[in-house]
Amino acid sequence: MIDLLSDTVTLPTQEMRQAMFVAEVGDAGYDEDPTLNRLEALAAEMLGKEDAAFLSSGCQGNLAALLAHCPRGHEVIVGDRSDLYDFEAGSVSVVGGLVLHPVPTEADGRLSLDNLRSAIRDKSDYQCAPPGVIVLENPHCQRGGRVLPASYIKEVRELADEHGLPLHLDGARIFNAAIASTKPPAEIAEAFDSIMFSLSKGLAAPFGSMVCGPRPFIDRVKRYRKLLGGGLRQAGFMASAGIVALETMVDRLVEDHRRAKLLAEEIGDIPGIRLESPVIDTNMVFFRLERDGLSVPNFLVALSQRDVRMGTLREGVVRAVLHYLISDDDVDATANAIRSVLQAEPR
Amino acid sequence: MIDLLSDTVTLPTQEMRQAMFVAEVGDAGYDEDPTLNRLEALAAEMLGKEDAAFLSSGCQGNLAALLAHCPRGHEVIVGDRSDLYDFEAGSVSVVGGLVLHPVPTEADGRLSLDNLRSAIRDKSDYQCAPPGVIVLENPHCQRGGRVLPASYIKEVRELADEHGLPLHLDGARIFNAAIASTKPPAEIAEAFDSIMFSLSKGLAAPFGSMVCGPRPFIDRVKRYRKLLGGGLRQAGFMASAGIVALETMVDRLVEDHRRAKLLAEEIGDIPGIRLESPVIDTNMVFFRLERDGLSVPNFLVALSQRDVRMGTLREGVVRAVLHYLISDDDVDATANAIRSVLQAEPR
Amino acid sequence: MIDLLSDTVTLPTQEMRQAMFVAEVGDAGYDEDPTLNRLEALAAEMLGKEDAAFLSSGCQGNLAALLAHCPRGHEVIVGDRSDLYDFEAGSVSVVGGLVLHPVPTEADGRLSLDNLRSAIRDKSDYQCAPPGVIVLENPHCQRGGRVLPASYIKEVRELADEHGLPLHLDGARIFNAAIASTKPPAEIAEAFDSIMFSLSKGLAAPFGSMVCGPRPFIDRVKRYRKLLGGGLRQAGFMASAGIVALETMVDRLVEDHRRAKLLAEEIGDIPGIRLESPVIDTNMVFFRLERDGLSVPNFLVALSQRDVRMGTLREGVVRAVLHYLISDDDVDATANAIRSVLQAEPR
């Protein structure tokens, strides 16, 4: 099976298994797990922030970060096609009494300055939930893995500053953004008060995410980690895999990006396939079917019969995600399988 | 001062003061206030529902109703230009751990069926907050007091039924909608599981709202009323005014509608004034200024210097609300004041 | 009916009805109700605090005050026999994500310093909800209306200061405490950061409570008032009655206290009646039945057949509450009715 469903399906590398096997661990409940502490220091350093915390998932990372930023009753300004808004069960409202305020997501993943500006409610008006934080997503998953321009981020930072608002980055795949723009991740992170990134997607650690930011903020994140039940006892096993992920899996993301472009090129010419965007910034390819009578679900079934798995995030759009388990040959085989499906299906 | 800021500025009538003066009251904490019980029975009957509860405000009415409909973590699907979304401080998220899910509001106050359909998340997907309730607003305040067509409400009801969702009406001004469509309010309310309407807007009671619906639902509303601190001891004073409001102030709303049309006609031709909509369904007139250099704040100040007060709900739009304290002469005087402002202001 | 169920059953005086009849009111949603503003200024002045806010009930007053004191996840340290813990539906947990931490209530309404001290959790330990506020109740309702000694309050204030915690007073009946100790209420309030008192109990206003404290705190209280739906439009009607309550009903509470002592004396010698406490500080008398086979429910029914109503707050204890509608003759008649019940009931 060539599995392009998501980069979350990545399995840990042999080196990670080895690292877990010999990991030095302790009781993190008493702050005595040396490997956890090493991972948190490494992540903070790589992102150029004062401190970092290991959380169990991207959801938990974003949740703890937003709780740490916003008092009860404040608004989380976020894109309406963001993973945070769509796939995290509204947890900031449930857990923290925060109000989600979605703004339209542009085709390239930006939230327009105008839309952001009108989403910032008047904090002196008691009829309104006051603004609490602005959240960007980079790269933007539902917009095809597009990377936000540095100049745009700078403008949003200025807007946030005007209103005294913190700026959080859902940077689940921030290393993909960094590799794509040939910048160190710390340079992207600089404009943000806090960043969440995932260890278990392209980086292939078993699970977990890191939240990076100033020390007092990270202290609050760790308090919420405990409250959410995310304080892991002998956390060093996961941390050891995370360290391997950060040390060995970042630079090779460039391969995933190259293969995503390759796949886009190979399938872009197939009659009946229309790419959502000609621009492929990172490791994802989104496309639509333009064949009457061929639905996405039927297409996905036919594809899986040819040993290729893809998925769909929203109606009518197919997504293929590249990752370290996919080779150049797999890309060719995938293109062939798509051709085969389109030839086999009645026109 | 001709006060067109809102119909919330209405003062109680002399008959209401008289009713309060002689009101028979008791301790509602022990369910012993006869006048409160009379008001709740009257409201239920008028809206064609099994039972009703008196709440302190429209905010509290909507809040208690939505808490009574939705368990923790469910979504409230609501218009992005609704008063509930914009002016109730996100209270359903803060108090009840509910997730606000705004959908685009059409120019006439409808939420399109397509947009509603895509806002209903897959309840079997643990990544998503499951849908909890759909909320419509009728008449629609921020869309100029427009009244929703019965056929449209019927379609939304069918969509809600398909998904097993309750349908709530923010009917703060439902009697305006009823008068405008020459239907009894119960006929509008019929398609909804629950309705909130206000006593203190066009109906001029000092404050308070009613929530109407099935008895077990109203019992839950009353439990939340107590939890929110909205259980009023000798509530009969307010209830007595509410009874007068329902008995004497409904039919006369037709006058406010007539005067709103009159005002729209009179000012629609003034150069520099553009009506937001040529259609005036109820008691509001929204317009924009088309004079370079004349901002809405400056316009409102100049108007107030001519003893007329209006307000603005969103950038660039002026709102005038008609109510029982405004006469035909006031409408003329208002149009004259606007003319005077536009003549005086530098072109 | 001689109604001793509670002082919440008090009906507004004729002077209050008159004040409501002529009340000058405005739209408090735009901060334009002059009578509301007068009441808030008067309450602040009487309690010696910078500002005050009118809330719909004692529940809402305590709720808004505690939300304004405590961020999400903090503990409310409160007596386990307090009205706040027992009769306010746990609203601070539901609405605000606060944790109720009850401590044992002594027979005289105090919370012992030792018990308070051990209830203050280590705020550096992420396993624990950090302390947020200490709440006292004075007079203490479930402890027979007992008044807290000034020296005790001073000690609690010092403990709170040691830990940097705010101190809130549930002073629903604070004027009873003031009258009982012949001190101005501001002298009692001085040790507290905030005080809630009720207008509708002994003071006989229709409903409502006041929260008093520093201005920035009261601003937060008012924000929560709006969020809870407790922002009342033409609030001046209730405010006008509240002003009469504060101006005319405070000094006469001394009569209620005298009659409570009188009632205690008259019934203390009746065989089969045992007073809970020989000390009557304010307007309540608690007693137990010592007659085999005579249950409290049966006693209350027999009493009501003799036109006297009392109630019970917890198993085995009867409560009688004195208020302005009860005369000296009513006290005699009550004692006679109790004697009659005890004679009639089979021994």
Place this chain on the structure above:
Amino acid sequence: MIDLLSDTVTLPTQEMRQAMFVAEVGDAGYDEDPTLNRLEALAAEMLGKEDAAFLSSGCQGNLAALLAHCPRGHEVIVGDRSDLYDFEAGSVSVVGGLVLHPVPTEADGRLSLDNLRSAIRDKSDYQCAPPGVIVLENPHCQRGGRVLPASYIKEVRELADEHGLPLHLDGARIFNAAIASTKPPAEIAEAFDSIMFSLSKGLAAPFGSMVCGPRPFIDRVKRYRKLLGGGLRQAGFMASAGIVALETMVDRLVEDHRRAKLLAEEIGDIPGIRLESPVIDTNMVFFRLERDGLSVPNFLVALSQRDVRMGTLREGVVRAVLHYLISDDDVDATANAIRSVLQAEPR
């Protein structure tokens, strides 16, 4: 270092590391982790319940279980010396709007039937938060690891049934209770609607807990798991260790119990040491110091200088916890260290 601080300090066994090294894993976000599924099936079977869910910690297990049992605003009736009340940051109030209702914990860990009964508030009274669930802890950590009698559990079950309440067991160390009473854990679990037990304490898995119960309940638990960010991607690593824990580490707990008794015997006679309880049911020994001038903190420091670590859960009481890393010789050495401290310290 002989580490008796807690059984959470246990390190995974070599067999667990081996199992993790070769674990078959998949993306649990798509329910494709075979090892996770095996662990959940095994736990359900061992506890005699229909289904089970793996959570990241005991805190998260209890939290998800109580959220799954109780709608918003209900009370969690729980011991005032329970770990859930003292060491889980009040998370059920913060996350779920539930109200914690602590009742006194008896010396042997029971909550008396009388106290439970009076903690069940009248659910028809809107002034009260309605009861939602009763929670027991077995063995009882803060009461020295005492095991609840089966007859007592049966009585609580009957009380719960009378009131239609679910009964949850915080059985973090339920296998210790099972071993101590020579019963299968399913026999203890039978009386409960749901059980949480820990994999990372005596059983020595790296981290995690299991919640067992009926399938629809476990489905709700899994939904909350996702919401809390506890959905772990390639969860099979931890699950593989958990399976080894359940298969290899349960029966040997009898050794920890034998050594706890041994330690109690050895130190019970040391002058200056007083055991909290002569009864040692499981793997813990609690004792007090009866030497003037020797404080617990000083004692713990002196002990650590002799390479023995213990801890304290509440003022004046020392706790030693036995686990698989502690041998008979360690017990002797520990007793000697204590003797040495008491001899060295000034009398």
